[in-house]
Amino acid sequence: MGAGGDVSNIVAWLSIHGATLVWLLVALVGVAVLYKIATLLRAAGEVVRAVVWVLAAPFVGAWWAGKGLWWLGRQARRFWRTSLGFVGAGGLVLLVGVPPAGVLATLALVAGIAGWCWWFAWRESFTHYMAGPLRGWWRRWAVYAPRWDRWMRRLDLVVRDVVAETSEGVQTVAAVAVPRLVWVRSDPWWDTLRVALAVGQAPEDVTGKISPLRAALRSDRVLVREPEPGVVDIAVQRRDLLATTIPALPIPDVAGDQVDLRTATIGLTEFGEAFTVPLLGGHLLGAGETGGGKSSLLWCPIRAVAPAVRDGLVRLWGVDPKVLEMAMCRPIFHRLGFGPVDAHAILLELLDLMQQRKRELAGRSRQVTISRGTPLELLFLDEIGALLKYLGTRQQQTVLAQLLALVQTQGRALGFGVSAFVQDPSKETVPVRDLFPNRVCLRVRTSSQVDMVLGEGMRDLGALADRIPHHLPGVGYVRSEDQKEAVRVRAAHVTDDDLADLVALICPGGASLNSPIPEEYLAAARGDDGDGGGGARRSNLRPVA
Numbered sequence: 001m002g003a004g005g006d007v008s009n010i011v012a013w014l015s016i017h018g019a020t021l022v023w024l025l026v027a028l029v030g031v032a033v034l035y036k037i038a039t040l041l042r043a044a045g046e047v048v049r050a051v052v053w054v055l056a057a058p059f060v061g062a063w064w065a066g067k068g069l070w071w072l073g074r075q076a077r078r079f080w081r082t083s084l085g086f087v088g089a090g091g092l093v094l095l096v097g098v099p100p101a102g103v104l105a106t107l108a109l110v111a112g113i114a115g116w117c118w119w120f121a122w123r124e125s126f127t128h129y130m131a132g133p134l135r136g137w138w139r140r141w142a143v144y145a146p147r148w149d150r151w152m153r154r155l156d157l158v159v160r161d162v163v164a165e166t167s168e169g170v171q172t173v174a175a176v177a178v179p180r181l182v183w184v185r186s187d188p189w190w191d192t193l194r195v196a197l198a199v200g201q202a203p204e205d206v207t208g209k210i211s212p213l214r215a216a217l218r219s220d221r222v223l224v225r226e227p228e229p230g231v232v233d234i235a236v237q238r239r240d241l242l243a244t245t246i247p248a249l250p251i252p253d254v255a256g257d258q259v260d261l262r263t264a265t266i267g268l269t270e271f272g273e274a275f276t277v278p279l280l281g282g283h284l285l286g287a288g289e290t291g292g293g294k295s296s297l298l299w300c301p302i303r304a305v306a307p308a309v310r311d312g313l314v315r316l317w318g319v320d321p322k323v324l325e326m327a328m329c330r331p332i333f334h335r336l337g338f339g340p341v342d343a344h345a346i347l348l349e350l351l352d353l354m355q356q357r358k359r360e361l362a363g364r365s366r367q368v369t370i371s372r373g374t375p376l377e378l379l380f381l382d383e384i385g386a387l388l389k390y391l392g393t394r395q396q397q398t399v400l401a402q403l404l405a406l407v408q409t410q411g412r413a414l415g416f417g418v419s420a421f422v423q424d425p426s427k428e429t430v431p432v433r434d435l436f437p438n439r440v441c442l443r444v445r446t447s448s449q450v451d452m453v454l455g456e457g458m459r460d461l462g463a464l465a466d467r468i469p470h471h472l473p474g475v476g477y478v479r480s481e482d483q484k485e486a487v488r489v490r491a492a493h494v495t496d497d498d499l500a501d502l503v504a505l506i507c508p509g510g511a512s513l514n515s516p517i518p519e520e521y522l523a524a525a526r527g528d529d530g531d532g533g534g535g536a537r538r539s540n541l542r543p544v545a
C-alpha cells in the first residue's frame with residue numbers, strides 16, 4: 001500500500017471521530033474562556049471590595065471612635081476621683097507649664113513632711129483619710145482590676161445570657177455579665193473589695209466560692225459579707241493581726257459598779273477590734289483540744305470583771321475536775337468544787353438562789369439589777385465533758401445536765417451566767433450545747449467539730465478552727481447571738497504572775513472570798529438526804545430522773 005492508502009485511512013478515521021474531536025476542542029476552549037472570565041471577575045471583586053472599604057472606613061472608624069469615647073466617658077464617671085486627679089494635674093500643667101525639677105522636688109518634700117506630721121500627730125485620721133484610700137486605690141489598680149474579669153470567669157462567678165442550647169449541651173451565649181468591682185479599701189492587714197453583683201447572682205454564689213477565692217487571692221482568710229442587697233464585701237486577709245501572743249489585758253482600774261458586765265473585753269478580733277464576751281445575760285461555751293488555750297477563756301473574763309468581784313457585785317463559782325487550774329486562785333471563788341458531787345451541790349445551791357431571786361422579783365421586774373444584794377453569779381465549768389460524760393455514774397451525769405440546763409434556761413434574766421469549757425464538743429459529751437448562745441471554737445481536731453460548736457455550715461464559711469496551727473494557742477473563731485458569720489479572735493494570754501496579780505487585787509492581804517460548799521447541798525448531791533442524789537427534797541428543784 002502506498003501514500004494514497006494512508007491518506008484515505010486518515011480521512012476515514014476523521015469521518016468517524018471528527019465530530020468528537022471538534023467537541024473536545026470546543027470544551028477546552030470553553031474551560032479556558034470560563035477561567036479567564038473567573039480571573040477577571042475575582043480581580044474586579046477585589047477592586048469592589050477595596051472600594052467599599054475605602055468608602056466605609058470613615059464610618060467604621062467613627063463608630064469605633066464613638067464607642068471608645070463612650071467607654072472612656074463611663075470609666076471617667078465611674079472612677080471620678082482618678083479622672084478629677086488627671087484633669088486637675090493636666091489643667092495645672094496647661095496653666096503654668098511643666099514646673100522645673102527643683103520646684104517639683106520642693107513640692108514633694110513639703111508634701112512628704114506634711115504627711116509625716118499628719119501621721120505622727122493624728123495617726124487614726126491619717127490612716128482613715130489618706131493611707132487607707134491611697135493604699136486601696138493602688139491595690140485596686142495594681143492587683144485586683146487587671147485580674148478581676150479573669151478571676152470571675154475562672155471561678156464561674158459570671159452570669160451568661162444563654163440564647164440557645166443544643167441537645168448536646170452546646171450553648172450560644174449572647175453576653176457575659178461580670179460582677180463589678182466598686183472599690184477597694186486597704187489597711188496593712190486587710191483588703192476589702194466592694195463588689196456589685198450581676199443581675200442573676202446571689203451573695204451565696206460568692207460565699208460558696210470562699211475556698212477557691214482563698215486560693216486565687218493567695219490568702220489564708222477570705223470573708224464575705226452582705227452590707228446591702230445586691231452588694232457583697234470580700235475581705236481578704238493580707239497579714240495576720242493575731243500571729244503574736246497578746247499579753248494579759250490590764251485589769252480595769254475602776255470601781256466595781258463601773259465595770260461593764262455585758263461586754264467583757266478579753267482579747268482582739270482579726271480586725272483589731274476588742275474581742276468581747278457578755279457575762280451578764282449570756283452563757284459561753286469554749287471548745288478546743290488540749291493545748292488550745294481554753295484557760296485564757298476562763299481567766300480573761302474574770303480579769304475583766306475583777307473590780308466587780310472585789311466589790312461584791314460579781315460572785316465566782318467554779319468546778320474544776322482537773323483540780324490544778326482554778327485551785328491557783330481559790331480565794332477569789334465564792335465556791336469551788338472539783339468532782340461531780342461538788343458540781344451537783346453547787347448547781348443545787350445556785351438553783352436555790354435562783355428560786356429565791358425569782359420570788360423576790362416576781363411581779364416587780366423582769367430583769368434583776370446587779371447589786372451587792374443581788375450579785376451576778378458566774379459559774380465556770382472546766383472540762384464540762386468530764387462532768388457530763390466521763391466522771392460519776394450515768395444517773396449523776398444525767399442529773400447534772402438537767403440542773404445545768406435549768407440554770408441556763410432560767411438564769412439569764414436573773415443574773416446567772418455559765419461559762420463552760422470542753423475538748424469534745426459533741427452532743428453526746430455536752431447535751432446542753434445548744435443552750436450556750438455564745439461559742440468560741442479554739443483549735444479542734446476535726447472539721448465536723450467546728451460546725452458542732454459554731455453552727456451548721458460555719459466551716460464552709462471560713463471558720464477553719466481545725467486548721468489553727470499548734471503555735472497559736474488562744475486563737476479561735478467566735479460566733480455570738482447576733483452574728484451571722486464567725487469572726488477569728490485571739491484571747492489574751494494570762495500567765496501565773498497575772499493570776500497572782502488578780503488574786504492580790506480581789507483579795508488583798510491574803511483575804512479570801514471562798515467558803516466551803518454547804519454540807520446540806522453536798523448531802524443532797526450524794527443522796528444522803530434520801531432523795532437519791534437529785535435534790536428532790538426541795539420539790540421545786542426536782543430534776544427529771
Ligand SMILES: Nc1ncnc2c1ncn2[C@@H]1O[C@H](COP(=O)(O)OP(=O)(O)OP(=O)(O)O)[C@@H](O)[C@H]1O
Nearest residue numbers: 245289290291292293294295296473474491492493
Ligand atoms: N491566749 C493565749 N496566748 C498564748 N498562749 C496561750 C494562750 N492561752 C494559753 N496559752 C498557752 O498555751 C498552752 C496551753 O494552754 P491551756 O492550758 O490554756 O490549754 P487548754 O486548752 O486548757 O488545754 P487542756 O485542755 O489540756 O487543759 C499553755 O502553755 C498556755 O500558756
